[in-house]
Each structure stands twice: as C-alpha cells, then as structure tokens.
Amino acid sequence: MIVVRVKKELIGPKGKFNLEVDFKVEKGEFLTIFGRSGSGKTTILRMIAGLEKPDEGYIEFDGKVYFDSSKKINIPPQKRNVGFVFQNYALFPNMTVFENVAFALDKKKKENIEKVEEVLKLVELYNLKDRYPSSLSGGQQQRVALARAIIKNPDILLLDEPLSALDYSIRIRLQDELKKIHKMFNLTTLLVSHDKPEVFKLSDRVIYLEDGKIRKVGTPREVFIGKSISGKFSFYGTVLDIRKSDTVKIVTVDINGNLVEVITTTEDLNIGDEVLVGAKAFNPIIKKIN
Amino acid sequence: MLEVLKQIDYSPFLLTFKLAIITTLFLFLIGLPIAYFLAYSKFRLKSAIEAAVALPLVLPPSVLGFYLLLITSKNGFLGKLWQEYFGHQLAFHFEGIVLASIIFSFPFMVHPLTAGFRSINKSLIEASYTLGKSKLETVFRVILPNMKPAILTGITLSFAHTIGEFGVVLMVGGSIEGETKVVSIAIYDAVEKIDYTTAHVYSAILFGISFFVLLVVYMLNKRFEVR
Incomplete structure (x- = not known):
C-alpha cells in the first residue's frame, strides 16, 4: 500500500494555490487522478517519484518511508522503485528500442537480455528492437516507454497523461494494452488523465482533483455521475457546435x-464543454450490429 | 617555388598544434563540470560566474595578457609556485601559454557546452533518475551522447581560437623560438623582418586550416541534425 499525504504551493493559471492531498493506493489497484490541466495532478506524480519535493508531508511505500518532512527524510528518485511514463515518453534518442528498455536494468547480464526481449514481445515491439525512437510512431514510442517503466517490476507505475498525444484509435488500443498489463502483473498503477472515457475504462477508483484539493473519491461512476441524474441512459461527450x-x-x-x-434550452453552454447527454423518460433499445 | 617552400621553418606549426591540442583537452575537462553547473544550478551568484566566464570575449587580449604576465612571472604567485616545483617561472614558457590559452578560450568551450546541456529535455534526465541511474551515469550515458553537436562545436571552436590567438600569447610567452613562438606570432615576426615570403606561406596555411576546421564542424553538425 502506498500512502501519500503532501502539501506544496504551486503557481497555476489563476495564481498561487496550495496543493494539499491525502490518499492511499491499495496494492494492485488502478487509481486515476482526474482534473483539469493546472490542477496539480502531474505534480503529485512527480512528488511520488521523487522528482519534486513537497513543502511538507509524508510518502510511504509498503512500510518504507520515501519522504517525511518532519524527519527530513527524502529518498532520491534513483532509490524509489517506481516506473514513470512521461507525457512526452522521454525515450533516449541515442539508444535503440532494445537499449532504451535495457537501460533500466543493471549491466548486460544474459538473463537481462532475455528479460528485455520478453517484455518487448509482450508490447509487440520485438521486430522494432534495433530501431531508434525517432523512426517510431507515437503509439510505438509510447509502448517502448511503458516497457521501460515496467521491466524492473516497480512498486508503482506512474502514468502522466500517457495517451493524450495519440490518435483516437491508437488510444483505444493502448488503453486495452494498459489494462492487460495491469492485470497481468497486478501492477499498482496511478494514472493522471483529463479524459473521462479513459478514466471510466481503466480505473478502479478516481480522485477528482480541483485547484489542488481532492473534491471527490470513488469509482468512476460514483465520481462522475453521482446522483445528479436519475436515468441510467447517459453518455459523456464534447460540444462541437451550437x-x-x-x-x-x-x-x-x-x-x-x-x-x-x-x-x-440551457444557457451557459460553450463549444468545447464536456457534457452529459442523457434521457430519462423512455426506454432505450439495444440492437446488436453485425 | 618548391625550393622556397622547403626552406621555410615549419616548427611554429608544430608548436601551435601542440598548444591547441593540450589547451582543448584541458578546456574540455574543466569546461564540462562548469557548463553542467551553469546549465542546471539555481545558485544565486550564478550570473557572476557566467560573467567571469564570458569576460575573455570582451577584454582586450593585452589586458588579459598583462594580468596573466603579472601572475605567472617570477614575482607573481603562480609563477613563484611554479618556480619552486619546476625550476622555472611560468611566463615565457610553454606551460605559461597553455594557461593563457585556456583562460582566453574559456568561453569558446563553456558556452557551446552550456547550451548543449540546456538543450537536453529535462524529462530525459528525470527518466534516467527514475530508472535508478546516478547523476554521473546519467551525464555519461544520456546527456553527453545527446549533445554531440555542442561538444563538437566547443572542441573545434576552442581549437581554432587557440590556433588563432595572438595578443595574450605574445604578452605571456614573448616570442621564444621553439617554446612560445606560435604561428600567429611567427607571422608578425616575419612581417617585421620584411620576410614576406614566410609570412605569405604561414598565412595561407593558417587560412586553409581554419576554413577546413570550420567546414568539418558544419558538415558534421548537419549529419547529426539529419539523424
């Protein structure tokens, strides 16, 4: 179990605000931090990985204290067993796909080479192992980054909006892959996302973050739908035109x-708004399409 | 024509290249940590250090040479130390002009390297840290291999600049045959003696070398960009 209780002053689009969160991640859980950009969600991931220092607080991994401001403990990122997938993938341009993944392991032992090949096969990249990242598509780069992050069996996999830069169809495929890998290794995973369909599809639990504070916690259904609508026939969408x-x-x-x-007849609706489209007064029909 | 070319003493070139190679080597080793510091540190007095590094760009070589002469001569503190350990002062010796060249060419190494360090995406460095690699290992396996153009630029510029320097070397080294008389000074000497043939040959060679060195840099940089 991972315990996170941190505070940090951040500068957002509306000026200074305090990020102040307190949550736990259960072993094997897929937890998502959902919020608008600038709400502090990436900073939380970075603090867990040790890339940023909280002003005060406490971070613990399965009983090991990683950060404790009262005792002045701050374990450097190198000694925290986390897998981090960056938004821009952060693949090393000077290394091949194979070398990128092998970089995570110590020296070139024979069993390590086998392990790298195994992981590359898992994410369907084995055929591309000698290519350089610049010659790969976005989705392929993303899979390399994922392979590199999971090869050391991290205590937690941290995903910073890993799919936001990809096309819709590739995104769907990679979501499936993420889910598969999560299940396969029972990997404790913390995702940062602002994409509701993605959150619904992947997460066991969601933390809704707003202006640095946790507004709601629960299953995606509890957090996003709540009791605001009584009907069960509803979909999330984005307004394209009015x-x-x-x-x-x-x-x-x-x-x-x-x-x-x-x-x-709703007045305050703008293009780009996220909306819930629902109907209450009739029974929807479901028909199978071939 | 060939006879004339054969009669000319080419030893100043040997001395010049020896000086340029040694200077560049030292500059690279000293420049790397300083550039790393300038690129990543949040130290409050960093601007002062940056200004000091860039100083040789704006100072007249004679000013720099004058101060260096004071420090490296028998009565200067460095010169005195050198005298105690090596039996001769620094000024008017090869070691003296190496020191002078290192200081004079400092910005030509440090500026490209600093720019190179800054060009590395921060997330590459952070990715390396989260994969368990130390700062040092990250420098050698991630940062340096991805800033090859900057390293190449730093090395070539320092090398070329050292070949071409005149004022500082003259002030600190004088013009001692085989010890401190580099090509640029030899040209000056030749002109003074109205030996235009030697001056012509020296100048033409230096001209050619400088152009060739820069040509190689730009060609290599282009190749790096393509990949």
Missing part, C-alpha cells in the same frame, strides 16, 4: 466519435 433555432439551441455533441444533435 446553433440557435428560434427559442432553443441545437447542440452537436461528439460522444466517443459518434456525433449526435441535441435540443436544449
């Missing part, structure tokens, strides 16, 4: 790639 028609508005919403038009 047209005025007499007294109402016709809103075009993108729900996971499906475009729908909804009539509404």
